[in-house]
Amino acid sequence: MSVSYWNDQSEGQKLYFDIAIIGGGITGLSCAYWLHKEDPSLKIALIEKYELGSGATGRNAGFITCGSVEHFNRLVGKHGASEALEIWRFSEKNLDLLKQEIIQDHSEQLLFEQKGSFSLASTESELKELKDSANLMRSLSINIEELDEQDVEKRLGARGFTGGIKYCDDASIHPISLLNAIRNKLDKNISFFTSNEVHLIETKGENKLVHTNKNKIEASLVILATNGYSPLLHPFFDTKVFPTRAQILTTSPVPKFMEGPCYANFVLDYFRQLPTGEMIIGGFRQLQKDVEKGYSDEITDTIQKALEQFLRDHIPNVSQAKITHRWSGIMGFSVDGQPMVGAVPGDSQMFFCCGFTGHGLGLAFHSAKVLVDGIYGRCIPNFISAKRFI
Ligand SMILES: Cc1cc2nc3c(=O)[nH]c(=O)nc-3n(C[C@H](O)[C@H](O)[C@H](O)COP(=O)(O)OP(=O)(O)OC[C@H]3O[C@@H](n4cnc5c(N)ncnc54)[C@H](O)[C@@H]3O)c2cc1C
Known part of the structure; x- marks a missing residue:
């Protein structure tokens, strides 16, 4: 969005931070969490257009599921068995990290349950794909169970399905409580700028200058944690x-x-x-x-x-x-259904973590950790690295 001369309240002193994160959803808060853990002395600004969790993070269904947006047989068809397994294990690790770092013994307050999740087929062709997926997953030691029509009706109270798979390790949660739990782990070195919409990011000497409708925030690095809204902030995302x-x-x-x-x-x-x-x-x-x-x-x-x-x-x-x-x-x-993590080509001060394709609860916490790894010169797995587009 552009900001008119009349509405621009950003006059006055610039504010200085080491890192400015744009986006107050699970990705933005997870980036703040891992950066703070890496270096507690970092001064971080987290900038959000509305309130924390007002984007998809506060509007989703609360599934924490493994893998990606398609059945496992299709994932193997696209990536091969070895990378499909890597993608699956990446999201399993996401849940492990959430449990270790955030959920801990607060399961009840966060409405967290790890009872598995199910994929159900209502046609013979989908049932065949689920059976193929089950065979592939078993061969890779992924923890699943197959269900027939009666199992589905008895255990899930659902009619009209010919069968399905249970992904035994999946979980579910209250997404806003999860976001608040991450926020509660952050300290005073993280400053929150809610009701601040970013409308321009400029390069200013060695730094970036982030303009919101209320503030000018200078930082040596910017992270876009704006998921679906990213194309509004940078043209790199227009086709991705x-x-x-x-x-x-x-x-x-x-x-x-x-x-x-x-x-x-x-x-x-x-x-x-x-x-x-x-x-x-x-x-x-x-x-x-x-x-x-x-x-x-x-x-x-x-x-x-x-x-x-x-x-x-x-x-x-x-x-x-x-x-x-x-x-x-x-x-x-x-564009390929996998998250995107890295730096904008040609701009080593502009990082991003986005593209969760409807599965951010199952991916964003680990993806944010990997982004911080990348910022500190460590390796980013190929299947989520921005380098796959170059
Ligand atoms: C109805 C629905 C159901 C879903 N169900 C599930 C589910 O069950 N399980 C699952 O894993 N995923 C689910 N998802 C997807 C999941 O919610 C997202 O993948 C995840 O929330 C992405 O988090 P994020 O922090 O990257 O993005 P968001 O939560 O969208 O956060 C981006 C933030 O950036 C802010 N922003 C954007 N532009 C600017 C700007 N210019 N200046 C400042 N701030 C800006 C936005 O206001 C927003 O708060 C669902 C999504 C929806 C909509």
């Missing part, structure tokens, strides 16, 4: 990160009946029951792909009705429950 809307709804609580969170229809649709009984369901952007591109976080009748219909058709236990909330958020889909 695509803002994609996701819509969702929740119901009033019903007695617990589901063993764990579920994906359906090639990971496009998803539903889970919270530990407190509410049902969350999201997806169906495939019904209006073009409308779901861009930055508007409206909801639409077409998708909201499809979500309700799905509940009536497949989850009888909630068909009578009241819908309490409906919302949407903007995800950042990367």
